Amino acid sequence: MDVQQPVHRGAWVTRVGSPAGLAAALAGGLATGSFGAWAYHDDLLRPLAHRFGLWVLLVALLSARQPARTAIARSVLGLATAVLAFYVGKQVMYGIDYPGMPYALNFSVIAEWLVLAAVAGSLLGWAFHSIGRDGRRGAPATAAAVGLLVADAFRRSTNYATDGRVLVPFAALAVVLVLAVGVRSLRQLAGTAVWALPIPPWVCCSSPDPISSSSC
Secondary structure: OOOOOOOOOOHHHHHHOOHHHHHHHHHHHHHHHHHHHHHHOOOOOHHHHOOOHHHHHHHHHHHOOOOHHHHHHHHHHHHHHHHHHHHHHHHHHHHHHOOOOOOOOOHHHHHHHHHHHHHHHHHHHHHHOOOOOOOOOHHHHHHHHHHHHHHHHHHHHHHOHHHHHHHHHHHHHHHHHHHHHHOOOHHHHHHHHHHHOOHHHHHHHHOOOHHHHOOO
């Protein structure tokens, strides 16, 4: 009698989780990176390409209610895909807007951002993997995502008021999406609010802004 041998997936694929999880990470990274590239060349939406809100939202949605390893793997994969989609998309959009003009990919910059994607994906994936869970870790994780989204928009808007026309509505929409994933009861909502309140002032007052301002 033939005995079917088990199929062993690669360690990375195993950590990412199901094929649906792998597809979500790739699709999310491709969508946000491509949108960021398009926004970079749009007068109204350009602020979104210079801030972290898109990527914080991506990682929060990929990580919510996942085991820590799965959340980290999906976040790193999603952000790495977003980096590639962003820089390739920028080149494509540049060619459309300025046909015939020379423009080449800067592979050293891409490599730098891929390293940052691995670091940020690991840290935020771990921080956000408890989003939506009951208990003591769920509310702080959801609050961390909400606080970072609010702080990112608030900090830029206070320095550049015109950017707030785009960043504030986007942050509001992103917060609603995170809460929809992470909150299932009034108790969770109250806990998230309590934990989220100190985060925007702390981020705005203590963190430097060299990376986001030079990301493009």
